[in-house]
Amino acid sequence: MYIVTALRDWKLLFGLVAATLLHSAAAKDAARDPVTQAHVLQVMASSNNSVGAACCNLLQTWLGSVVSTPNSTVYQQSTLSYWSAEAQSVDPGCVVSPTTTSDVSRAVGSINTLRELGIECKFAVRSGGHTPWAGAATISNGVQIDMSAIKQVTVDYDKMTTSIGPGARWLDVYAKLDALNLTVSGGRASTVGVGGLVTGGGISFFSAQRGFVADDVHEFEVVLYDGSVVNASSACEPDLFFALKGGSNNFGIVTRIDLATFSHGKAWGGTIFYPISAQNLTLPAFVKFAGQEDYDVYGALILTFSFLAPAPTWVITSSVAYTKPIVDPPVFRDFMAIQPQMNTTRITNFTDLTNEIASFTIGTKSQLFYTSTWSNDLNTLAGIVSLNHQYAETVGGVAGLLWSFSLQPLPTATTTKSAKTGGNPLGLEESDENLVVGLVGATWDNEADHAAVLAAVSGFFAAADEFAGSRHHLSSFKYLNYAYKTQEPIKGYGSKNVAKLRRVSKKYDPTGMFQKLVPGGWKLH
Numbered sequence: 001m002y003i004v005t006a007l008r009d010w011k012l013l014f015g016l017v018a019a020t021l022l023h024s025a026a027a028k029d030a031a032r033d034p035v036t037q038a039h040v041l042q043v044m045a046s047s048n049n050s051v052g053a054a055c056c057n058l059l060q061t062w063l064g065s066v067v068s069t070p071n072s073t074v075y076q077q078s079t080l081s082y083w084s085a086e087a088q089s090v091d092p093g094c095v096v097s098p099t100t101t102s103d104v105s106r107a108v109g110s111i112n113t114l115r116e117l118g119i120e121c122k123f124a125v126r127s128g129g130h131t132p133w134a135g136a137a138t139i140s141n142g143v144q145i146d147m148s149a150i151k152q153v154t155v156d157y158d159k160m161t162t163s164i165g166p167g168a169r170w171l172d173v174y175a176k177l178d179a180l181n182l183t184v185s186g187g188r189a190s191t192v193g194v195g196g197l198v199t200g201g202g203i204s205f206f207s208a209q210r211g212f213v214a215d216d217v218h219e220f221e222v223v224l225y226d227g228s229v230v231n232a233s234s235a236c237e238p239d240l241f242f243a244l245k246g247g248s249n250n251f252g253i254v255t256r257i258d259l260a261t262f263s264h265g266k267a268w269g270g271t272i273f274y275p276i277s278a279q280n281l282t283l284p285a286f287v288k289f290a291g292q293e294d295y296d297v298y299g300a301l302i303l304t305f306s307f308l309a310p311a312p313t314w315v316i317t318s319s320v321a322y323t324k325p326i327v328d329p330p331v332f333r334d335f336m337a338i339q340p341q342m343n344t345t346r347i348t349n350f351t352d353l354t355n356e357i358a359s360f361t362i363g364t365k366s367q368l369f370y371t372s373t374w375s376n377d378l379n380t381l382a383g384i385v386s387l388n389h390q391y392a393e394t395v396g397g398v399a400g401l402l403w404s405f406s407l408q409p410l411p412t413a414t415t416t417k418s419a420k421t422g423g424n425p426l427g428l429e430e431s432d433e434n435l436v437v438g439l440v441g442a443t444w445d446n447e448a449d450h451a452a453v454l455a456a457v458s459g460f461f462a463a464a465d466e467f468a469g470s471r472h473h474l475s476s477f478k479y480l481n482y483a484y485k486t487q488e489p490i491k492g493y494g495s496k497n498v499a500k501l502r503r504v505s506k507k508y509d510p511t512g513m514f515q516k517l518v519p520g521g522w523k524l525h
Contacts, residue, residue: 052141055114055121056094059143062110066103068095078146083191084132084367085447092124092144099149101221101229101255107145108253109227112513124520125253127166128193132367133485136520137196147195150255155180161218162261166195166254171358174351183264183350185216188300188321189361190354198257200481201246201426203408203437205267205321205350209297210260211417214245214424221256225513229255234422243504245424246493248480249521250505250514268329269300269321269353270345271360276314278338279305283382285334286318290376290409291434296331298323302408305385307392309401314389317360320345321353361441365400366450368442370457371482371489372465373410375473376434381407384438384464391460395452400445403457410435410477425501427494428477435475438464439482458484480522490522498524 060067068074070091078095082088098104111121125145126137138144150165153176162184164173171190177183185204187197202213210216219233220241230252232241243251274282286303302319322329325347328336336343344356374380385405392403415428415435423429440457468474478489490498502524505515515523 050141051119051121052093052143054119055111055143058114058119059094059096059107059110059121063096063103063106066097066099066107068097070094078144078148079138081148082126082129082138083361083363085365086132086134086367086450087129087136087138088364089447090134090138090140092139093141095144095146096123097146097149101150101223104145104147104150104223104253104255105227105229107143108223108225111143111517112226112511115511115513115517120517122517122519124518125249126193127195128169128191128197130192131196131481132369135485139520145253147253147255153177155182155261159263160261161258164194164257164259166193166198166257168194170194170197170354171351174349174354177261178349178351181263181265182261184259184261185210185213186259186350187213188302188319188354189358190351191358191361191363194257195254196248197481198259199244199246199248199254201424201479202481203410203479205269205300205323205353207300208295208409208411208413209323211414211421212245212424212426213259215418215421216260217241217245217257217421218260219256219258220244220254222252222254224252225509225511230508237508238422239500239504240508242423243425243501245418245422246426246480247490247501247504247524249518250501250524251508252514264323266325266347266349267321267323267353268326268345268347269319270343270348271356272318272320272335272338272341272343272345274316274318274338274341276305276316278316278341279385281338282316282318282335283385284378285338286407286409287376287378287381288334289331290411290436292331292411295411295413296329297413299329299331301332302406304404304406305388306405307389307396307401307403309396309398309403312393312396319357362402362443365443365445366447366453368440368450368453368457368484369482370440370461370484371478371487372438372461372468373435373475373477373479374438374464374468375475376409376411376436377471377473380468380471380473381436383467387463387467388440388460391456391463395449395456398444398446398449398453400443401449401453402443404441406439406441408437408439410437425493425497426477427492427497435477437479437482439479458486483522485522488522490524 123143124139147167151168170187300321480489483489
């Protein structure tokens with residue numbers, strides 16, 4: 001398959017490589033050209049020696065219409081399309097909106113040229129813009145590279161691979177594949193971007209069956225620090241391939257993701273709603289599900305305890321999915337038996353299921369994610385749930401507060417799959433126990449309440465981790481896509497994997513561009 005695909009695409013690849021080499025050579029010549037140097041100095045002076053303004057002015061001169069400035073429609077659409085109000089509040093100096101890999105190559109190559117001339121243009125890269133904290137995929141007064149327009153979803157002729165642009169949302173992917181009775185391991189909320197989820201590891205409906213989403217990648221196309229383009233797979237640049245499956249934005253800009261694709265029709269799933277009085281039944285049912293000895297790999301589950309202010313009101317939900325069209329599958333029998341309940345379960349497709357999950361997330365308001373991972377132990381999780389309730393209610397006076405605490409199984413059925421596809425850097429492949437990922441997703445009306453909500457959420461996780469640790473049920477793993485900016489999820493991958501990621505970074509980004517000029521995300525230093 002790969003040989004045929006390579007033959008099919010050789011003209012495209014040759015042209016792209018040639019263009020990249022020409023651009024790289026031109027950039028190096030420009031860096032040595034006194035005329036270019038003089039022009040750069042002139043622009044710096046006219047920009048009041050503001051590095052950010054100078055970078056944007058020069059990039060607009062060199063790249064043309066892909067660069068937009070404040071007050072333009074494209075700029076406004078980009079900055080207002082982030083999921084959280086905090087991210088939307090950040091004002092970049094300009095927005096670069098590439099539509100092709102060549103555009104990305106030219107942009108990164110130009111930033112590298114300016115760096116060689118002594119001007120360090122700090123920049124951010126976003127795909128879906130779903131990470132809530134400011135600075136994750138945004139940058140104040142710097143260069144914002146918005147990958148939203150690179151969103152192709154192309155199914156290979158043999159229907160075994162789908163090539164996806166990082167700016168696509170999972171809705172784009174499922175809408176295309178559902179119509180073909182195909183699917184991929186992908187996100188569970190339709191509005192989430194592809195690029196960030198995959199390079200953060202990615203949890204899907206198929207995780208117990210196929211591993212993390214990143215484990216199902218066949219190949220990444222990546223623009224490196226100097227604008228050159230490489231393809232990383234298990235056969236070509238395998239160290240970079242490994243690093244991208246959880247190493248986030250530390251190595252380059254991913255411009256294409258080739259995901260394993262397989263035949264699939266309908267599935268069963270939906271949401272079950274319970275009163276808080278059902279807690280003593282839902283939590284044991286969760287622990288039983290997450291600890292199955294003979295794990296039913298077709299089932300996926302998220303158990304959530306939601307607190308809505310100012311009533312206050314507590315609600316329990318179980319988001320359930322079974323990747324076969326079987327009504328009320330036995331693995332969810334305990335959840336279906338708990339009464340009273342209201343549920344939306346039905347036979348449907350992944351477009352519909354992921355739209356439902358996305359409908360429970362409220363965009364444009366203040367948002368916060370925070371995470372940890374614990375052992376699947378009933379008494380430990382019961383204590384953590386109790387702590388969650390205590391801390392949530394301390395901010396019950398915050399206007400518009402919705403505090404949702406979710407538990408998600410992370411069984412060995414998932415963590416042991418990575419070795420078959422070249423491994424990943426998450427540090428879980430040798431885990432011999434079933435784990436549980438905990439997430440608080442909080443949303444509220446006024447950004448002025450951010451400090452209070454953050455204090456409550458971080459206080460809860462500190463108490464939960466201390467409690468779990470005292471029982472020897474605390475994991476070092478923190479799922480990157482749920483992490484808050486201070487949590488250092490990459491550190492939790494373990495010293496061996498962190499050292500390997502640093503070696504990969506030094507090899508493919510020898511000048512440290514993505515460590516020094518891209519402050520967003522979690523760095524390797």
